[in-house]
Amino acid sequence: MKKIVATLLLGSIALVLAACGNESSSSSPQQPTTRNQGQATESKGSVETEYQALFQNSVFVGDSITECLSFHDVLKEENVLAGAGKTAEFALQDMAELTKRDPEHIFIHLGSDDILWPTDNPKTYSLKNYAKLIGIIKEKLPQAKITLLSVTPVTAEAEELEPRYKNINDYNQGLKELAEKENIGYVDLSPIFSNGSNNxxxxxxxxxxxxxxxxxxxLVKDQVE
Structure with a gap:
């Protein structure tokens, strides 16, 4: 079991380093910077500053997908508490740090690694730890508003390589039911992919x-406005 867990963690770390480190394939280093390109960069910076101001009292808890929020400078590092290979169980170890940051809003975006966990029923095992995590947050940070975010879908090619990703919809249904039971927020991220685009x-x-x-x-800013 220790070897399996170690392998999963190393694989997750490699994924986030590769994923967050890649630049868009549409970039063209040979093309000189024009005035319009400079304006686009300035506009992008303004949008990022707007997000950072809007979510300045929030913390996003999650795995490598969530971690890229700060890697890409969309949010500041103090607003992201995430890492490669994070599961609901591992997130329990971050409660001291989360309590120290004392956020008004907590967004939890876990599950992509949980559904791959080497146990007989990953969904049941994960949601049990998810509920425990929510309970501790309510105890330690009773004033904080908690919102669960759905697990993002993967491409057909990724699902073919890892068939367990077919369980994402079922897992998200469990997350939604958990949010209702705990009387906390839930945001379905699937509308982002409603046009079927993989770009x-x-x-x-x-x-x-x-x-x-x-x-x-x-999609989630209504939770803080």
């Missing part, structure tokens, strides 16, 4: 390009 995905079909995170924050 937001990074090369592994699991992680995302920076553009995804703007769409994600637009």
């Amino acid at each position: 937001l995905y990074d090369s592994d079909g699991i992680h995302f390009k920076p553009e995804f995170y703007s769409s994600m924050l637009d």
